[in-house]
Amino acid sequence: MNIQIYEDEVMHYHVIGQSETPHVLALDLEGTLISNAISQIPRPGLFEFLCGCNELFPRMVAFTTVAENRFRNIAHILVKERLAPQWFADIEYINWEGKTKDLNYISNIQSHNALLVDDCEQYVHPGQERQWLKIEQFDYKNPSKDTELARIFNELRAIVHKKNFI
Numbered sequence: 001m002n003i004q005i006y007e008d009e010v011m012h013y014h015v016i017g018q019s020e021t022p023h024v025l026a027l028d029l030e031g032t033l034i035s036n037a038i039s040q041i042p043r044p045g046l047f048e049f050l051c052g053c054n055e056l057f058p059r060m061v062a063f064t065t066v067a068e069n070r071f072r073n074i075a076h077i078l079v080k081e082r083l084a085p086q087w088f089a090d091i092e093y094i095n096w097e098g099k100t101k102d103l104n105y106i107s108n109i110q111s112h113n114a115l116l117v118d119d120c121e122q123y124v125h126p127g128q129e130r131q132w133l134k135i136e137q138f139d140y141k142n143p144s145k146d147t148e149l150a151r152i153f154n155e156l157r158a159i160v161h162k163k164n165f166i
Contacts, residue, residue: 022131026114028118034138043146044143052153062075063094063105072093075088100123103116119134119138135151135152
């Protein structure tokens with residue numbers, strides 16, 4: 001997959017009074033990077049997406065409802081099958097509780113310094129909607145038409161390269 005940026009696809013990311021570029025990327029697993037924890041079908045372009053994001057963000061974390069031991073097993077399989085880069089098996093995992101993915105669970109940052117890529121709006125913590133990048137749920141029964149990781153990467157790249165948010 002060749003990831004390119006197109007201005008008409010760029011998300012407009014605005015945090016009032018925030019001029020700092022987000023430096024932590026939180027990634028959901030099920031429906032976002034893979035089909036689900038049972039079938040574990042990787043989304044098209046997963047390897048390239050993860051590598052590109054790793055260049056954009058100094059810190060990436062897994063923020064998923066999947067238990068850590070299950071997540072680690074899936075991550076190791078993806079790496080072994082060369083569907084994810086080697087470092088993905090050891091990505092920081094966020095332990096959390098509750099009904100929403102509160103970015104304050106990510107240690108050593110303020111929540112406004114993180115972005116969440118997730119397919120489920122119900123997991124977005126109230127007040128953190130502006131840090132959420134909605135990715136369409138992976139339709140693993142029709143993967144040939146799925147370009148969501150490329151679209152999200154374009155948005156992330158535009159956000160990172162835009163130094164002053166309004």
